Amino acid sequence: MARPLIGVTKPSQGDNAAFAAMCLAVRLAGGAPVRLSASSPGDGLRIDGLLLGGGTDIHPKRFHTPPKPGYDYDVAREHMELAWLERADRLQLPVLGICRGAQFMNVAAGGALHMDLTEEFQPARYPQTWWKQLYFRKRILITRGSRLHRITGQERLCVNSIHKQAVGKVGEGLMVSAREENGVAQAIERSGERFWLGVQFHPEFLQHRKPFRSIFAAFIQAAAGR
Numbered sequence: 312m313a314r315p316l317i318g319v320t321k322p323s324q325g326d327n328a329a330f331a332a333m334c335l336a337v338r339l340a341g342g343a344p345v346r347l348s349a350s351s352p353g354d355g356l357r358i359d360g361l362l363l364g365g366g367t368d369i370h371p372k373r374f375h376t377p378p379k380p381g382y383d384y385d386v387a388r389e390h391m392e393l394a395w396l397e398r399a400d401r402l403q404l405p406v407l408g409i410c411r412g413a414q415f416m417n418v419a420a421g422g423a424l425h426m427d428l429t430e431e432f433q434p435a436r437y438p439q440t441w442w443k444q445l446y447f448r449k450r451i452l453i454t455r456g457s458r459l460h461r462i463t464g465q466e467r468l469c470v471n472s473i474h475k476q477a478v479g480k481v482g483e484g485l486m487v488s489a490r491e492e493n494g495v496a497q498a499i500e501r502s503g504e505r506f507w508l509g510v511q512f513h514p515e516f517l518q519h520r521k522p523f524r525s526i527f528a529a530f531i532q533a534a535a536g537r
Contacts, residue, residue: 314343315359315534320392320412322366322385323350323430329365331407332515339518342534347395350388360506360534361395362406363412365513368476374423386461393419405506405533407526410474413509417499422480425495428477436494437472444473445516451497457488458500458508462529463522468511470497477511506533 321330334344343403345403347353370384371377378384393493396419403464406499408416414424428437438447448469453460460466468489478496489498489510506529514523 314341315531315537316357317342317344317360317362317531317534318347318353318356318358318395319344319362319364320347320355320388320395321364322388323348326364326366327513329409329513332513332518333362333364336515336518336524336527337531340524340531342527342531347391349385349391352394358404359537360407360530361399362530363392363396363406363408363415363509365412365473367411367427369411369415369418369424371424371426373418373507374480376423376426377493379426389415403505404537405530406508407506407530408509409515410511410513413499414476414478416507416509417478417482417485420485422478422485423480424476425479426476428475428495437475441473444471447472449491451489451491453489453498453513454487457486457498458506459488459498459510459526462525463506465522465527468522469492469515473513473516474511478509506530 319333337344337432367385370386438444449472451468451470453466485499486499487496488500490496496510499509514526
């Protein structure tokens, strides 16, 4: 059988390590990844699932908040991703969001973000350098009976921390299904049978552990089942 085609979003420049890791995770789970970016949006492409990847901050105008002075927002990418997200909703495609991708799913549903976790949550002392972020772990608590709980079989997980923002006001139709002990949202999802899951952590960098491989396996299974 042909592998389900998975659109994986990324910035037009940079974030190559995360993109490569996501593509590898998709392939190991049985999918065929294809790049989607503002410079290569895949117009006319027929995919079986959508994976929204990480990257730069989402422009705060989308949730009625002033932007950070001098910050280079990737607005073209946001337009591309919103078009694909609306198409996925219309065609009932499975969607998985990672880090910024989860945040974008929330904002697209009318939600908002916490723009600086260190100012709004305590304790929130997370590593700021890439090398330290790769090895840092924190515990999250998963809601029993949620999709993430059913996928991983876990109520507690140790995850990485490669983010400075997180879901704030929850978008319409979404629920928070995992949090850190300090309250920071670490997963959002829709109820029902359809696969629509966003995780704040980066499971593509944790593929040596079964619970994180299971996230991609469930996503690809949903895409194959269309």
